[in-house]
Amino acid sequence: MKVAGVPYRAIFTEGDGTEVRVIDQTLLPHRFETIRLDSTADAARAIRDMVVRGAPLIGATAAYGVAFAMRTDSSDASLGRAMALLASTRPTAVNLRWALDAAAALLRPLPPSERADAAYDFAAQLCEDDVRRNRTIGEHGLRIFREIASRAGKGGTSRELNVMTHCNAGWLATVDWGTATAPMYLAHDQGLPVHVWVRETRPRFQGAGLTTWELGQHGVPHTLVSDNAAGHLLSSGKVDLVIVGTDRTTAGGDVANKVGTYPLALAARDNGVPFYVAAPSPSIDWSIEDGASIPIEQRDPDEVTRVWGVDEEGVERRVTVVPEGTRAANYAFDVTPRRLVTGLVTEKGVCAAEGAALNRMFDRG
Ligand code: MRU
Numbered sequence: 001m002k003v004a005g006v007p008y009r010a011i012f013t014e015g016d017g018t019e020v021r022v023i024d025q026t027l028l029p030h031r032f033e034t035i036r037l038d039s040t041a042d043a044a045r046a047i048r049d050m051v052v053r054g055a056p057l058i059g060a061t062a063a064y065g066v067a068f069a070m071r072t073d074s075s076d077a078s079l080g081r082a083m084a085l086l087a088s089t090r091p092t093a094v095n096l097r098w099a100l101d102a103a104a105a106l107l108r109p110l111p112p113s114e115r116a117d118a119a120y121d122f123a124a125q126l127c128e129d130d131v132r133r134n135r136t137i138g139e140h141g142l143r144i145f146r147e148i149a150s151r152a153g154k155g156g157t158s159r160e161l162n163v164m165t166h167c168n169a170g171w172l173a174t175v176d177w178g179t180a181t182a183p184m185y186l187a188h189d190q191g192l193p194v195h196v197w198v199r200e201t202r203p204r205f206q207g208a209g210l211t212t213w214e215l216g217q218h219g220v221p222h223t224l225v226s227d228n229a230a231g232h233l234l235s236s237g238k239v240d241l242v243i244v245g246t247d248r249t250t251a252g253g254d255v256a257n258k259v260g261t262y263p264l265a266l267a268a269r270d271n272g273v274p275f276y277v278a279a280p281s282p283s284i285d286w287s288i289e290d291g292a293s294i295p296i297e298q299r300d301p302d303e304v305t306r307v308w309g310v311d312e313e314g315v316e317r318r319v320t321v322v323p324e325g326t327r328a329a330n331y332a333f334d335v336t337p338r339r340l341v342t343g344l345v346t347e348k349g350v351c352a353a354e355g356a357a358l359n360r361m362f363d364r365g
Pocket of ligand 1: 053054055056093166167168169170173174178179180206244245246247257258259332
């Protein structure tokens, strides 16, 4: 997607395809800077510190992390060390493990002399696949948007389709397009009037800082609301559908996503508002059935007790918002049970959030 009119991806290469750059998402929306990643340690740090974040982008960055390791030492031991380091960075998004396992399955049978080139090719292909997958999710999601718009008599010029989202499942969270945002961009580009309610997404403000920024860059109309406003908007008929991303969808259809997704799904259900999850296949964990088995990341409580922003003079500041010494807990994700999910929007199409439907969609015996 575009930044000030210039096409960007959240991760991209320059030169011969081995110079890897990412957008530093810890600085947005106040500063747009890209940084170069040049080692496995760089990639691991970028994931852990959320310079890059969002399940698909974490997977893509990890793939390049493996390639960096193979460039300096292509032995089995080096591959094992790189995988262990990268896998330890963030526990919830299964795309990380998916990318590492796929890289290892490709590289292990190869002679060490061929591994570096193969690893870079693999990472580049993973990025291209991500873009294609997200674009397809956008097309399936757009059909849902059109259907809901026509049911509600919208889609003309009179009133917009009001979509609510949580966190940032946008192009910044992927290589391009985003998952939950892909249908928003397509709708907007194709003239279906869409307006997005963006939840701020405490504590790290991925909604307030990132989703508003990327929708704004593309010209998609949106309004920021506090997380707590969602119930009111849903109950007063101001939301036609909710669509969010996922960090891990179980084989049974439960969905782990940014903390706050579960209460949003509850409020949507109570008000009869469709609640969709944009779920690319690499975020499906076929090895577990029940969402209770998903590891939930706990991050530094500092992210809850302090906020970062720019003051009236334009100076970046981090300020504390609690009494000194307050104990805080920072759960980064929650699990939305399948019963609250209207449908999973995958690259293969839209299906019910349940095991049999997922198996059929992905042709799994
Ligand atoms: O902690 P984050 O910012 O990495 O969490 C991101 C989310 O929860 C996204 O909704 C999810 O990764 C899907 S991104 C297409």
